[in-house]
Amino acid sequence: MRQILDRKPVFALILGLLTASGIWLLKTSTPSGLGLIDDAISYIAAARALLNGQGFTRIWLATATEAITHWPPFFSFSLATISRIFDIDPYRSARVLNTLVFGANAGILGLFGYKMTRSRLAGVFLSVLFLSNSALLRLHAQALSEPLYISISLLAFLAFFYAFERSELEENGKWFVLAGFLTGLSYLTRYAALSLLATFILAIFILRPTWQKRFASLAFFLLGALPP
Numbered sequence: 001m002r003q004i005l006d007r008k009p010v011f012a013l014i015l016g017l018l019t020a021s022g023i024w025l026l027k028t029s030t031p032s033g034l035g036l037i038d039d040a041i042s043y044i045a046a047a048r049a050l051l052n053g054q055g056f057t058r059i060w061l062a063t064a065t066e067a068i069t070h071w072p073p074f075f076s077f078s079l080a081t082i083s084r085i086f087d088i089d090p091y092r093s094a095r096v097l098n099t100l101v102f103g104a105n106a107g108i109l110g111l112f113g114y115k116m117t118r119s120r121l122a123g124v125f126l127s128v129l130f131l132s133n134s135a136l137l138r139l140h141a142q143a144l145s146e147p148l149y150i151s152i153s154l155l156a157f158l159a160f161f162y163a164f165e166r167s168e169l170e171e172n173g174k175w176f177v178l179a180g181f182l183t184g185l186s187y188l189t190r191y192a193a194l195s196l197l198a199t200f201i202l203a204i205f206i207l208r209p210t211w212q213k214r215f216a217s218l219a220f221f222l223l224g225a226l227p228p
Contacts (some may be wrong), residue, residue: 011120015110018127022103025131027095030141034095040143042071047079047090074188075145094143101147102140106130108154115161149190156182160200163217164207173220180224188228197225 042058046068049057056073058066082093106127114123140147156179163175186193208214
């Protein structure tokens with residue numbers, strides 16, 4: 001088994017199948033749509049407001065709106081974007097997004113597991129473990145921002161890893177910018193990502209060997225993170 005997984009095309013195919021399995025699993029688990037709680041209703045209402053040109057607001061009545069500050073906007077913005085492209089209601093867009101995200105998260109975790117352990121078998125095991133976790137399935141089966149936040153945060157960690165994997169500053173600088181940008185997007189998805197921002201900044205100072213490289217890497221990272 002290990003010898004088979006050592007082949008990159010085979011590993012890529014297995015991760016692709018696990019990603020597709022995640023998409024199928026969430027789709028079949030939510031035949032009537034995603035679950036709704038107060039927060040989910042607010043996200044969907046905000047997406048509808050964006051589509052109606054009313055900005056990032058909460059629609060209480062037909063003519064009453066209230067600006068939203070309690071929740072960040074990127075999840076609602078994503079729902080509005082999908083709704084605009086496919087001409088569907090944001091509630092249906094939430095199911096489309098979370099279905100794709102659940103599968104993507106399984107694939108990203110598999111790749112991340114391989115990068116961290118240098119074992120493709122470990123990557124496949126981590127992906128399967130994610131897909132078999134009922135709590136994570138229930139989380140993705142609700143119209144909430146957490147699944148998208150997890151996905152963007154995982155991509156930020158992956159970009160951060162690639163930044164340290166490259167030796168030349170010009171090469172890893174691009175990855176630091178990307179990691180910063182994804183961290184900024186994760187903050188626009190959930191405010192809890194401030195802790196992610198702090199983690200990456202601290203990691204740069206700990207892991208970079210010289211002060212010159214620390215400040216250069218930090219500059220690239222903030223170049224991507226601060227605009228969002």
